[in-house]
Amino acid sequence: MHLRHYGAALALLSLPGLSLAQTTAAPTLPDAKKLIKEGVALHDAEKYDEAVARYRLVTPGDSSYALAQAELALSLVAAKKYEDGLAAARRSLALDAFQPTLYSTMGSAYEELKQADQAGKAYADGLKLFPYSYNLLLNKAATELTMNQLVPALATLQRCVELQPGRPGVHRLLGLAAARQGHTTHAMLSWLMYLAIEPNGGYSQSMLINLERMAQNVPVLEPKDMLTPVSSNAAFEELDQLITSKVALDVGYVSKVKFKAAIVKQLQLIVEKYPDAADPATDFWARAYGPAIKALRQGDNLTTFSYLILSSAEDKSAQQWVKGNKSKLDKLINSIDEPLLSLRNEQPLPTGTGRAKAWYDDGVLEALGAGEKDAQGKMQPTGD
Known part of the structure; x- marks a missing residue:
């Protein structure tokens, strides 16, 4: 008597051990998105080794593997495991080259390994794909300054200011570039603008100390x-x-x-004696900061600006003054913002020569070319 196929299968399942194997649950694949989310939270909490462990659970066949490797690279570099971080970054780039943060991660790792040439190449490679990336430009400028390459550093910093004039980091580096040349007023203008934008940031107190030292000719x-x-x-x-x-x-x-600091009087001197004849076409500091200095000559703006840049001082009276004079602070911001942000009105074209009208949305470059804002505030192209 012949068994049908299904009968044979049933007979096999009745053998010892086989029925148990058939009832064992299939292994579940890790939830890549959940692992990455957990890893990012751990990284932000500076628990880098734990973040690394999460990212490494994402398997190569997962669609999120490239992202996991990019985050892994970032955490490894933060944990000072630079070679491992570079290896993870390369694995991610092999799958997806269009990740601007990866080039910054690689550049940072190379800098820590004292391979400035490789760092510069990483930033340059990224800028070929993302020519309007502020972070890549700023990191490139920092590397150029580290390598004492002032001419390219100044050109890169100028691009940063023109792209994102309201970001503080570029003003800090531009001030450093001026100070390294012995250009006192230029350096002070840049660092004053940094403090106006970021009065209580991570570098604010050190910038204020630098300004106070310069004010005392130290x-x-x-x-x-x-x-x-x-x-x-x-x-x-x-x-x-x-x-x-x-x-x-x-x-x-x-x-x-009424604040005992040399920078208070020196700032007043800068505003009063600022050379209005300075040519913005030949002096970038005149172009970037001249309109702001002129705004400080209006009403109570100089007093408000002075207290604002003193906010990170150990004496908290300046910070208290700023908190108690919101209307004056708003007036100051409005008078400085417009000329400062006008620096970004035109951007160089990504290919070839020439410049085009730039459109921003929430501080992010949205589009280039002729256009107009619609009812929702979004740019709509006009013309060719």
Whole structure:
């Protein structure tokens, strides 16, 4: 008697051990999105090793593997495991090259490994794909400054300011580039703008200390860090001399701001003696900060600005003044914002030469070219 096929199958299932195997649950695949979310939270909590463990549970066949490797690279670099971080970044790039943060991660790792040339290449590779990435441009500029390459660093920093003038980091680095050339007013203008944008940020107190030292004509850099000047400073030489001579610190020079700091009087001097004839076409600092200085000559703006940039001081009276004068602060911001943000009105075209009208949405570059805002505030192209 012959068994039908289903009968044979039933007979096999009745053998010892086979029935148990058939009832064992199939292994479940890890939830990649959940693992990545958990990893990011752990990274943000600076638990880098735990974040790394989560990312490594995402398998190569998963559609989220490239993202997991990108996050893995970031956490490994944060954990100072730079070679491993670079390896993870390369695995991610092999699957998806269109991730701007990866190039920054790789650049940072190379910098920590003292491979500045490789870091510069990583940023340059990223900028070929993402020419309007502020972070890539800023990191590139920082690397160029580290390598004492002032000319390309200044060109990159100018692009950063033109792209995102309201971001504080670029003003900090632009001030450093000026200070390394011995250009006192230029450096102070950049660092003052940094503090106006970020009065209580991670670098705010160190920037305020630098400004106070410069106001007292105390060096902020070691002689070995100074570089041969490459940018024009002719229009500001006289003001530089006034600052370094400390004429504003004389008891007869009175300030409306009741705060004991040399920078208060030196700031007033800068506003009063600012060279209005400085040519924005040949001096980028004049172009970037000249309109803001002119705004400080209006009403109570200088007093408000002075207290604002002192917000990170250990003496909290300046911070309290700012909190108690919101209307004056709003007026100051409105008077400075418009000229500062106008620096981004046009952007260079990604290919070829020329510039085009730039459109921003919530501070992010949205489009280039002729257009107009619709009822929802979105840019709608017009023309060809």
